[in-house]
Amino acid sequence: MKAFLVFSLLLGATSVLAQVKKTYTEEEFVKKVNEEVKKKVDVIKNKSVSDLTKEILDKEEKVRLRELELQKREDSLKVSENDLGKKYSEFEARQKAFLGCVKRNDEESKGRVGQLVELISNMKPEKASDVLSIQDPDVAVQILQNIDTKKASKIFNFMDKEISAKLQKQYLLMKK
Structure with missing residues:
Protein backbone atom coordinates (compact mmCIF):
# COMPACT_ATOMS: atom_id res chain seq x y z
CA MET A 1 0.00 0.00 0.00
CA LYS A 47 -5.57 13.54 8.10
CA SER A 48 -5.78 11.30 11.05
CA VAL A 49 -6.11 7.57 10.68
CA SER A 50 -9.49 7.77 12.36
CA ASP A 51 -10.71 10.24 9.71
CA LEU A 52 -9.54 7.95 6.94
CA THR A 53 -11.10 4.96 8.65
CA LYS A 54 -14.33 6.87 9.10
CA GLU A 55 -14.38 7.77 5.40
CA ILE A 56 -13.82 4.14 4.45
CA LEU A 57 -16.57 2.96 6.81
CA ASP A 58 -18.99 5.59 5.48
CA LYS A 59 -18.31 4.50 1.93
CA GLU A 60 -18.72 0.84 2.87
CA GLU A 61 -22.05 1.65 4.53
CA LYS A 62 -23.25 3.49 1.43
CA VAL A 63 -22.27 0.53 -0.72
CA ARG A 64 -24.04 -1.89 1.64
CA LEU A 65 -27.22 0.24 1.63
CA ARG A 66 -27.13 0.45 -2.16
CA GLU A 67 -26.74 -3.33 -2.38
CA LEU A 68 -29.74 -3.78 -0.06
CA GLU A 69 -31.79 -1.39 -2.18
CA LEU A 70 -30.85 -3.27 -5.34
CA GLN A 71 -31.70 -6.60 -3.69
CA LYS A 72 -35.13 -5.24 -2.68
CA ARG A 73 -35.74 -4.06 -6.24
CA GLU A 74 -34.72 -7.44 -7.60
CA ASP A 75 -37.04 -9.23 -5.15
CA SER A 76 -39.86 -6.86 -6.06
CA LEU A 77 -39.28 -7.51 -9.75
CA LYS A 78 -39.36 -11.28 -9.16
CA VAL A 79 -42.66 -10.97 -7.27
CA SER A 80 -44.10 -8.78 -10.02
CA GLU A 81 -42.90 -11.22 -12.65
CA ASN A 82 -44.53 -14.13 -10.81
CA ASP A 83 -47.79 -12.17 -10.43
CA LEU A 84 -47.75 -11.28 -14.10
CA GLY A 85 -47.15 -14.93 -15.00
CA LYS A 86 -50.10 -16.02 -12.85
CA LYS A 87 -52.37 -13.36 -14.34
CA TYR A 88 -51.32 -14.38 -17.83
CA SER A 89 -52.11 -18.03 -17.05
CA GLU A 90 -55.49 -17.04 -15.62
CA PHE A 91 -56.19 -14.92 -18.70
CA GLU A 92 -55.30 -17.82 -21.01
CA ALA A 93 -57.60 -20.14 -19.05
CA ARG A 94 -60.46 -17.63 -19.24
CA GLN A 95 -59.83 -17.08 -22.93
CA LYS A 96 -59.91 -20.83 -23.62
CA ALA A 97 -63.11 -21.18 -21.61
CA PHE A 98 -64.70 -18.24 -23.44
CA LEU A 99 -63.66 -19.52 -26.85
CA GLY A 100 -64.93 -22.96 -25.88
CA CYS A 101 -68.30 -21.46 -24.96
CA VAL A 102 -68.44 -19.53 -28.24
CA LYS A 103 -67.55 -22.63 -30.23
CA ARG A 104 -70.08 -24.75 -28.35
CA ASN A 105 -72.74 -22.05 -28.84
CA ASP A 106 -72.00 -21.93 -32.59
CA GLU A 107 -72.23 -25.72 -32.83
CA GLU A 108 -75.51 -25.75 -30.90
CA SER A 109 -76.86 -22.96 -33.10
CA LYS A 110 -75.90 -24.88 -36.23
CA GLY A 111 -77.58 -27.96 -34.76
CA ARG A 112 -80.79 -26.04 -34.08
CA VAL A 113 -80.72 -24.53 -37.58
CA GLY A 114 -80.16 -28.03 -38.95
CA GLN A 115 -83.23 -29.27 -37.09
CA LEU A 116 -85.28 -26.35 -38.43
CA VAL A 117 -84.01 -27.07 -41.95
CA GLU A 118 -85.19 -30.66 -41.62
CA LEU A 119 -88.52 -29.52 -40.22
CA ILE A 120 -89.10 -26.88 -42.93
CA SER A 121 -87.96 -29.28 -45.66
CA ASN A 122 -90.68 -31.72 -44.67
CA MET A 123 -93.42 -29.03 -44.71
CA LYS A 124 -95.47 -28.06 -47.69
CA PRO A 125 -94.15 -24.85 -49.37
CA GLU A 126 -97.24 -22.85 -48.32
CA LYS A 127 -96.89 -23.74 -44.65
CA ALA A 128 -93.09 -23.28 -44.77
CA SER A 129 -93.51 -19.79 -46.26
CA ASP A 130 -95.88 -18.85 -43.43
CA VAL A 131 -93.42 -20.08 -40.81
CA LEU A 132 -90.38 -18.40 -42.41
CA SER A 133 -92.25 -15.12 -42.94
CA ILE A 134 -92.65 -14.63 -39.20
CA GLN A 135 -89.21 -16.04 -38.35
CA ASP A 136 -86.21 -13.80 -37.59
CA PRO A 137 -84.79 -12.80 -41.01
CA ASP A 138 -81.25 -14.01 -40.22
CA VAL A 139 -82.49 -17.41 -39.08
CA ALA A 140 -84.87 -17.65 -42.05
CA VAL A 141 -82.00 -16.97 -44.45
CA GLN A 142 -79.81 -19.59 -42.74
CA ILE A 143 -82.62 -22.11 -43.09
CA LEU A 144 -83.26 -21.22 -46.74
CA GLN A 145 -79.56 -21.46 -47.44
CA ASN A 146 -79.54 -25.11 -46.33
CA ILE A 147 -82.76 -26.16 -48.06
CA ASP A 148 -82.85 -27.64 -51.54
CA THR A 149 -82.94 -24.81 -54.11
CA LYS A 150 -86.16 -25.98 -55.77
CA LYS A 151 -87.90 -26.18 -52.40
CA ALA A 152 -86.57 -22.70 -51.46
CA SER A 153 -87.87 -21.19 -54.71
CA LYS A 154 -91.34 -22.68 -54.08
CA ILE A 155 -91.31 -21.25 -50.54
CA PHE A 156 -90.32 -17.80 -51.88
CA ASN A 157 -93.23 -17.98 -54.36
CA PHE A 158 -95.77 -18.44 -51.55
CA MET A 159 -94.37 -15.63 -49.37
CA ASP A 160 -95.56 -12.05 -49.25
CA LYS A 161 -93.65 -10.17 -51.96
CA GLU A 162 -92.01 -7.66 -49.56
CA ILE A 163 -90.84 -10.36 -47.16
CA SER A 164 -89.69 -12.53 -50.06
CA ALA A 165 -87.69 -9.65 -51.56
CA LYS A 166 -86.12 -8.81 -48.20
CA LEU A 167 -85.11 -12.42 -47.52
CA GLN A 168 -83.81 -12.92 -51.06
CA LYS A 169 -81.67 -9.80 -50.73
CA GLN A 170 -80.23 -11.05 -47.43
CA TYR A 171 -79.77 -14.50 -48.96
CA LEU A 172 -77.77 -13.02 -51.85
CA LEU A 173 -75.64 -10.93 -49.49
CA MET A 174 -74.84 -14.02 -47.40
CA LYS A 175 -73.77 -15.97 -50.49
CA LYS A 176 -71.07 -13.38 -51.32
Missing part, protein backbone atom coordinates in the same frame (compact mmCIF):
# COMPACT_ATOMS: atom_id res chain seq x y z
CA LYS A 2 2.83 2.37 0.92
CA ALA A 3 4.68 1.51 -2.28
CA PHE A 4 1.57 2.22 -4.31
CA LEU A 5 1.08 5.50 -2.49
CA VAL A 6 4.67 6.55 -3.08
CA PHE A 7 4.45 5.51 -6.72
CA SER A 8 1.23 7.47 -7.24
CA LEU A 9 2.79 10.47 -5.52
CA LEU A 10 5.81 10.21 -7.77
CA LEU A 11 3.58 10.13 -10.81
CA GLY A 12 1.62 13.09 -9.51
CA ALA A 13 4.79 15.00 -8.82
CA THR A 14 6.20 14.25 -12.24
CA SER A 15 3.01 15.42 -13.87
CA VAL A 16 3.21 18.68 -11.91
CA LEU A 17 6.82 19.05 -12.88
CA ALA A 18 6.04 18.23 -16.48
CA GLN A 19 3.77 21.24 -16.61
CA VAL A 20 6.60 23.52 -15.62
CA LYS A 21 8.87 24.01 -18.62
CA LYS A 22 12.03 24.04 -16.56
CA THR A 23 15.03 21.87 -17.28
CA TYR A 24 16.46 20.18 -14.21
CA THR A 25 19.61 18.29 -13.58
CA GLU A 26 19.22 14.81 -12.23
CA GLU A 27 20.01 15.92 -8.68
CA GLU A 28 17.55 18.81 -8.86
CA PHE A 29 14.93 16.51 -10.27
CA VAL A 30 15.32 13.96 -7.47
CA LYS A 31 15.26 16.76 -4.92
CA LYS A 32 12.05 18.25 -6.38
CA VAL A 33 10.39 14.83 -6.52
CA ASN A 34 11.30 14.18 -2.91
CA GLU A 35 9.87 17.56 -1.91
CA GLU A 36 6.60 16.85 -3.72
CA VAL A 37 6.37 13.40 -2.16
CA LYS A 38 7.02 14.90 1.24
CA LYS A 39 4.22 17.45 0.69
CA LYS A 40 1.77 14.73 -0.31
CA VAL A 41 2.74 12.54 2.64
CA ASP A 42 2.32 15.51 4.99
CA VAL A 43 -1.18 16.09 3.64
CA ILE A 44 -2.01 12.45 4.28
CA LYS A 45 -0.41 12.59 7.73
CA ASN A 46 -2.49 15.63 8.59
Whole structure:
Protein backbone atom coordinates (compact mmCIF):
# COMPACT_ATOMS: atom_id res chain seq x y z
CA MET A 1 0.00 0.00 0.00
CA LYS A 2 2.83 2.37 0.92
CA ALA A 3 4.68 1.51 -2.28
CA PHE A 4 1.57 2.22 -4.31
CA LEU A 5 1.08 5.50 -2.49
CA VAL A 6 4.67 6.55 -3.08
CA PHE A 7 4.45 5.51 -6.72
CA SER A 8 1.23 7.47 -7.24
CA LEU A 9 2.79 10.47 -5.52
CA LEU A 10 5.81 10.21 -7.77
CA LEU A 11 3.58 10.13 -10.81
CA GLY A 12 1.62 13.09 -9.51
CA ALA A 13 4.79 15.00 -8.82
CA THR A 14 6.20 14.25 -12.24
CA SER A 15 3.01 15.42 -13.87
CA VAL A 16 3.21 18.68 -11.91
CA LEU A 17 6.82 19.05 -12.88
CA ALA A 18 6.04 18.23 -16.48
CA GLN A 19 3.77 21.24 -16.61
CA VAL A 20 6.60 23.52 -15.62
CA LYS A 21 8.87 24.01 -18.62
CA LYS A 22 12.03 24.04 -16.56
CA THR A 23 15.03 21.87 -17.28
CA TYR A 24 16.46 20.18 -14.21
CA THR A 25 19.61 18.29 -13.58
CA GLU A 26 19.22 14.81 -12.23
CA GLU A 27 20.01 15.92 -8.68
CA GLU A 28 17.55 18.81 -8.86
CA PHE A 29 14.93 16.51 -10.27
CA VAL A 30 15.32 13.96 -7.47
CA LYS A 31 15.26 16.76 -4.92
CA LYS A 32 12.05 18.25 -6.38
CA VAL A 33 10.39 14.83 -6.52
CA ASN A 34 11.30 14.18 -2.91
CA GLU A 35 9.87 17.56 -1.91
CA GLU A 36 6.60 16.85 -3.72
CA VAL A 37 6.37 13.40 -2.16
CA LYS A 38 7.02 14.90 1.24
CA LYS A 39 4.22 17.45 0.69
CA LYS A 40 1.77 14.73 -0.31
CA VAL A 41 2.74 12.54 2.64
CA ASP A 42 2.32 15.51 4.99
CA VAL A 43 -1.18 16.09 3.64
CA ILE A 44 -2.01 12.45 4.28
CA LYS A 45 -0.41 12.59 7.73
CA ASN A 46 -2.49 15.63 8.59
CA LYS A 47 -5.57 13.54 8.10
CA SER A 48 -5.78 11.30 11.05
CA VAL A 49 -6.11 7.57 10.68
CA SER A 50 -9.49 7.77 12.36
CA ASP A 51 -10.71 10.24 9.71
CA LEU A 52 -9.54 7.95 6.94
CA THR A 53 -11.10 4.96 8.65
CA LYS A 54 -14.33 6.87 9.10
CA GLU A 55 -14.38 7.77 5.40
CA ILE A 56 -13.82 4.14 4.45
CA LEU A 57 -16.57 2.96 6.81
CA ASP A 58 -18.99 5.59 5.48
CA LYS A 59 -18.31 4.50 1.93
CA GLU A 60 -18.72 0.84 2.87
CA GLU A 61 -22.05 1.65 4.53
CA LYS A 62 -23.25 3.49 1.43
CA VAL A 63 -22.27 0.53 -0.72
CA ARG A 64 -24.04 -1.89 1.64
CA LEU A 65 -27.22 0.24 1.63
CA ARG A 66 -27.13 0.45 -2.16
CA GLU A 67 -26.74 -3.33 -2.38
CA LEU A 68 -29.74 -3.78 -0.06
CA GLU A 69 -31.79 -1.39 -2.18
CA LEU A 70 -30.85 -3.27 -5.34
CA GLN A 71 -31.70 -6.60 -3.69
CA LYS A 72 -35.13 -5.24 -2.68
CA ARG A 73 -35.74 -4.06 -6.24
CA GLU A 74 -34.72 -7.44 -7.60
CA ASP A 75 -37.04 -9.23 -5.15
CA SER A 76 -39.86 -6.86 -6.06
CA LEU A 77 -39.28 -7.51 -9.75
CA LYS A 78 -39.36 -11.28 -9.16
CA VAL A 79 -42.66 -10.97 -7.27
CA SER A 80 -44.10 -8.78 -10.02
CA GLU A 81 -42.90 -11.22 -12.65
CA ASN A 82 -44.53 -14.13 -10.81
CA ASP A 83 -47.79 -12.17 -10.43
CA LEU A 84 -47.75 -11.28 -14.10
CA GLY A 85 -47.15 -14.93 -15.00
CA LYS A 86 -50.10 -16.02 -12.85
CA LYS A 87 -52.37 -13.36 -14.34
CA TYR A 88 -51.32 -14.38 -17.83
CA SER A 89 -52.11 -18.03 -17.05
CA GLU A 90 -55.49 -17.04 -15.62
CA PHE A 91 -56.19 -14.92 -18.70
CA GLU A 92 -55.30 -17.82 -21.01
CA ALA A 93 -57.60 -20.14 -19.05
CA ARG A 94 -60.46 -17.63 -19.24
CA GLN A 95 -59.83 -17.08 -22.93
CA LYS A 96 -59.91 -20.83 -23.62
CA ALA A 97 -63.11 -21.18 -21.61
CA PHE A 98 -64.70 -18.24 -23.44
CA LEU A 99 -63.66 -19.52 -26.85
CA GLY A 100 -64.93 -22.96 -25.88
CA CYS A 101 -68.30 -21.46 -24.96
CA VAL A 102 -68.44 -19.53 -28.24
CA LYS A 103 -67.55 -22.63 -30.23
CA ARG A 104 -70.08 -24.75 -28.35
CA ASN A 105 -72.74 -22.05 -28.84
CA ASP A 106 -72.00 -21.93 -32.59
CA GLU A 107 -72.23 -25.72 -32.83
CA GLU A 108 -75.51 -25.75 -30.90
CA SER A 109 -76.86 -22.96 -33.10
CA LYS A 110 -75.90 -24.88 -36.23
CA GLY A 111 -77.58 -27.96 -34.76
CA ARG A 112 -80.79 -26.04 -34.08
CA VAL A 113 -80.72 -24.53 -37.58
CA GLY A 114 -80.16 -28.03 -38.95
CA GLN A 115 -83.23 -29.27 -37.09
CA LEU A 116 -85.28 -26.35 -38.43
CA VAL A 117 -84.01 -27.07 -41.95
CA GLU A 118 -85.19 -30.66 -41.62
CA LEU A 119 -88.52 -29.52 -40.22
CA ILE A 120 -89.10 -26.88 -42.93
CA SER A 121 -87.96 -29.28 -45.66
CA ASN A 122 -90.68 -31.72 -44.67
CA MET A 123 -93.42 -29.03 -44.71
CA LYS A 124 -95.47 -28.06 -47.69
CA PRO A 125 -94.15 -24.85 -49.37
CA GLU A 126 -97.24 -22.85 -48.32
CA LYS A 127 -96.89 -23.74 -44.65
CA ALA A 128 -93.09 -23.28 -44.77
CA SER A 129 -93.51 -19.79 -46.26
CA ASP A 130 -95.88 -18.85 -43.43
CA VAL A 131 -93.42 -20.08 -40.81
CA LEU A 132 -90.38 -18.40 -42.41
CA SER A 133 -92.25 -15.12 -42.94
CA ILE A 134 -92.65 -14.63 -39.20
CA GLN A 135 -89.21 -16.04 -38.35
CA ASP A 136 -86.21 -13.80 -37.59
CA PRO A 137 -84.79 -12.80 -41.01
CA ASP A 138 -81.25 -14.01 -40.22
CA VAL A 139 -82.49 -17.41 -39.08
CA ALA A 140 -84.87 -17.65 -42.05
CA VAL A 141 -82.00 -16.97 -44.45
CA GLN A 142 -79.81 -19.59 -42.74
CA ILE A 143 -82.62 -22.11 -43.09
CA LEU A 144 -83.26 -21.22 -46.74
CA GLN A 145 -79.56 -21.46 -47.44
CA ASN A 146 -79.54 -25.11 -46.33
CA ILE A 147 -82.76 -26.16 -48.06
CA ASP A 148 -82.85 -27.64 -51.54
CA THR A 149 -82.94 -24.81 -54.11
CA LYS A 150 -86.16 -25.98 -55.77
CA LYS A 151 -87.90 -26.18 -52.40
CA ALA A 152 -86.57 -22.70 -51.46
CA SER A 153 -87.87 -21.19 -54.71
CA LYS A 154 -91.34 -22.68 -54.08
CA ILE A 155 -91.31 -21.25 -50.54
CA PHE A 156 -90.32 -17.80 -51.88
CA ASN A 157 -93.23 -17.98 -54.36
CA PHE A 158 -95.77 -18.44 -51.55
CA MET A 159 -94.37 -15.63 -49.37
CA ASP A 160 -95.56 -12.05 -49.25
CA LYS A 161 -93.65 -10.17 -51.96
CA GLU A 162 -92.01 -7.66 -49.56
CA ILE A 163 -90.84 -10.36 -47.16
CA SER A 164 -89.69 -12.53 -50.06
CA ALA A 165 -87.69 -9.65 -51.56
CA LYS A 166 -86.12 -8.81 -48.20
CA LEU A 167 -85.11 -12.42 -47.52
CA GLN A 168 -83.81 -12.92 -51.06
CA LYS A 169 -81.67 -9.80 -50.73
CA GLN A 170 -80.23 -11.05 -47.43
CA TYR A 171 -79.77 -14.50 -48.96
CA LEU A 172 -77.77 -13.02 -51.85
CA LEU A 173 -75.64 -10.93 -49.49
CA MET A 174 -74.84 -14.02 -47.40
CA LYS A 175 -73.77 -15.97 -50.49
CA LYS A 176 -71.07 -13.38 -51.32
